[in-house]
Amino acid sequence: MINIYASQSTSNILIVDDKPPNLRVLSTMLTKAGYKVRAVTSGNMALMAAKTLPPDIILLDIKMPDLDGYEVCQQLKQFPETAEIPVIFLSALQDIEDKVKAFEAGGVDYIIKPFQFEEVLARVSIHLALKQTRYQLQKLNQELEKRVEERTADLEEIKEKLLFDARHDGLTQLPNRSLFLERVDLALKRVHEEDDYIFAVFVIDLDRFKMINDSDGHLVGDRLLVKIARTLETLVSPADTVARLGGDEFAILLDPINDVNEALRVAQDIKNALTTSFIIETREIFTSPSIGLTISLPSYQSAVEILRDADIAMGQAKLKGRGRYEIFNQQMHAQALKLLTLETDLRHGIEKQEFDVYYQPIMKLDSIKLVGFEALIRWQHPYKGFISPGEFIPVAENTGLIIPIGKIVLEKVCRQIQSWKTKFPQATVLKVAVNLSSKQFNNADLMEEIDEVLEKTGLTPNNLKLEITETSLIEHSLETIKLLKQLKQRNLEICLDDFGTGYSSLSYLHRFPVDTLKIDRSFINCIGQPEENLEIIQSIIPLAHNLEMDVVAEGIETEEQLIYLRKLDCDFGQGYFFNRPLTPQEAEQLLIESR
Ligand code: C2E
Ligand code: MG
Numbered sequence: 001m002i003n004i005y006a007s008q009s010t011s012n013i014l015i016v017d018d019k020p021p022n023l024r025v026l027s028t029m030l031t032k033a034g035y036k037v038r039a040v041t042s043g044n045m046a047l048m049a050a051k052t053l054p055p056d057i058i059l060l061d062i063k064m065p066d067l068d069g070y071e072v073c074q075q076l077k078q079f080p081e082t083a084e085i086p087v088i089f090l091s092a093l094q095d096i097e098d099k100v101k102a103f104e105a106g107g108v109d110y111i112i113k114p115f116q117f118e119e120v121l122a123r124v125s126i127h128l129a130l131k132q133t134r135y136q137l138q139k140l141n142q143e144l145e146k147r148v149e150e151r152t153a154d155l156e157e158i159k160e161k162l163l164f165d166a167r168h169d170g171l172t173q174l175p176n177r178s179l180f181l182e183r184v185d186l187a188l189k190r191v192h193e194e195d196d197y198i199f200a201v202f203v204i205d206l207d208r209f210k211m212i213n214d215s216d217g218h219l220v221g222d223r224l225l226v227k228i229a230r231t232l233e234t235l236v237s238p239a240d241t242v243a244r245l246g247g248d249e250f251a252i253l254l255d256p257i258n259d260v261n262e263a264l265r266v267a268q269d270i271k272n273a274l275t276t277s278f279i280i281e282t283r284e285i286f287t288s289p290s291i292g293l294t295i296s297l298p299s300y301q302s303a304v305e306i307l308r309d310a311d312i313a314m315g316q317a318k319l320k321g322r323g324r325y326e327i328f329n330q331q332m333h334a335q336a337l338k339l340l341t342l343e344t345d346l347r348h349g350i351e352k353q354e355f356d357v358y359y360q361p362i363m364k365l366d367s368i369k370l371v372g373f374e375a376l377i378r379w380q381h382p383y384k385g386f387i388s389p390g391e392f393i394p395v396a397e398n399t400g401l402i403i404p405i406g407k408i409v410l411e412k413v414c415r416q417i418q419s420w421k422t423k424f425p426q427a428t429v430l431k432v433a434v435n436l437s438s439k440q441f442n443n444a445d446l447m448e449e450i451d452e453v454l455e456k457t458g459l460t461p462n463n464l465k466l467e468i469t470e471t472s473l474i475e476h477s478l479e480t481i482k483l484l485k486q487l488k489q490r491n492l493e494i495c496l497d498d499f500g501t502g503y504s505s506l507s508y509l510h511r512f513p514v515d516t517l518k519i520d521r522s523f524i525n526c527i528g529q530p531e532e533n534l535e536i537i538q539s540i541i542p543l544a545h546n547l548e549m550d551v552v553a554e555g556i557e558t559e560e561q562l563i564y565l566r567k568l569d570c571d572f573g574q575g576y577f578f579n580r581p582l583t584p585q586e587a588e589q590l591l592i593e594s595r
């Protein structure tokens with residue numbers, strides 16, 4: 001509530017009356033009451049005084065010689081600086097018409113002379129308070145309006161942010177998949193409308209990003225992604241779109257381009273810019289991209305199809321060894337379809353138990369005595385016939401199906417050896433090697449699964465050997481060493497398969513507790529060839545022996561190869577020269593014969 005009297009004592013009052021005695025009386029009274037008073041004796045003076053220093057209220061006589069009170073009041077109402085000043089008429093005129101006229105002229109009150117001083121004081125006070133209240137209300141109103149405006153602006157900002165967030169990636173602030181697809185769809189529309197309009201879409205995947213994330217932490221991974229985002233933006237013009245599709249996958253829309261070469265140049269730029277090292281929190285992180293690109297053709301009906309094809313091309317780049325780019329073509333599509341069917345078939349194969357295990361004998365080379373087998377999976381597809389592991393294992397790895405398949409193999413093998421052990425005394429010392437792909441080897445449940453199968457089949461671990469490849473070791477080196485040590489504690493042996501084909505591995509070999517090196521078939525093949533390259537075998541064997549590992553030669557096909565390997569002191573061998581991979585029945589026959 002507003003205090004009526006609070007501001008009144010300092011209020012300014014202008015009194016207008018052509019009779020000085022009247023003025024004096026009023027002036028003295030009001031001054032005594034605490035008001036600041038000015039007094040004038042004509043209408044013109046009143047107007048001037050009100051304009052030069054607008055009073056808070058005016059007491060206005062009606063009958064005056066120059067301008068009468070009505071006229072003065074009407075004029076005051078016409079100017080903004082005086083329009084709001086409350087005017088109280090003071091007059092001896094008592095007719096109702098006079099009063100109506102006074103209110104029509106803009107007066108707020110009418111006091112009849114001769115007046116009672118208390119009445120004047122009360123009315124002045126009320127009108128000042130009313131004026132004050134009106135003023136406060138106005139101020140509140142303005143504040144309210146201002147606040148509403150601010151809130152509206154805030155809401156607008158929030159709305160904009162929500163809209164932005166829905167279509168952008170929170171980490172890199174790049175457009176997300178849905179905004180990217182929208183833009184590609186717009187570009188595609190132009191391709192359909194205008195002759196010769198073309199654009200290109202790239203899908204970029206960081207090689208080994210998961211490894212960086214796992215070993216250096218998500219924070220480093222995140223910062224790397226932001227750096228990659230900023231780098232990609234520098235490679236294209238502002239009119240193009242760089243987007244993050246998710247995870248470590250980015251996409252670029254180059255729109256438009258003049259020709260395919262322009263797109264290829266950008267692909268090369270991306271490859272160069274991302275095949276590098278980034279410094280993040282004092283750590284040096286090496287990256288390389290796999291890039292797939294596709295060019296807009298009018299035959300495309302939607303952005304989704306275009307992105308799918310760029311993605312297929314990216315997959316090809318990865319398959320061909322990463323750190324490279326591939327441009328989409330129709331064969332890739334066919335290939336992708338084939339892989340998709342293979343995946344479906346694999347799932348059926350697992351359900352319908354279409355997998356068998358064959359056993360390839362492993363011989364001690366000096367005595368040609370059977371010491372074990374390598375277990376090799378075979379898939380008998382119901383109508384496509386035999387499908388080689390070289391064809392379906394990579395698909396099983398990519399889809400994760402290798403985990404259930406690996407379990408099937410392990411269980412079959414353990415059951416088989418256990419059964420041979422009960423039938424043939426010499427089988428108790430046999431070692432059977434089971435292949436584990438890097439996906440299986442790096443599967444957190446591996447140890448548990450092996451324990452479970454051993455327990456279920458009753459096999460002792462010393463009959464089992466695990467064959468892993470160099471990539472399994474490279475990718476997760478610290479955890480790998482831990483796992484290898486655990487396996488060794490269980491009395492399980494480890495064989496490093498396809499040795500020599502992977503990274504130049506000699507330097508780190510001593511760090512891993514490995515029992516056996518298996519020299520890749522390609523090196524054994526060389527023996528007896530016109531362009532033989534034997535240095536590698538010659539150096540691997542003594543090196544392995546120095547590290548207390550034994551050596552298996554894989555793919556021995558000729559007597560010449562056997563003789564040569566014996567000369568080099570190679571411990572064991574397998575290959576068509578001795579046996580092809582055998583069915584369980586054939587392998588059992590061999591055991592009977594070797595009794
Ligand atoms: P790998 O482990 O290096 O197996 C050796 C491959 O060489 C086998 O091919 C075997 O049949 C073949 N081989 C053996 N001796 C000779 C020879 O004298 N000459 C020739 N030309 N080839 C010979 P396979 O059975 O086709 O297996 C191919 C690959 O598939 C294996 O290579 C292994 O990496 C993978 N694999 C096989 N079975 C399994 C499995 O149960 N699990 C996993 N994860 N991978 C498997
Ligand atoms: Mg093997």
Ligand code: MG
Nearest residue numbers: 497498520554
């Ligand atoms: Mg091998």
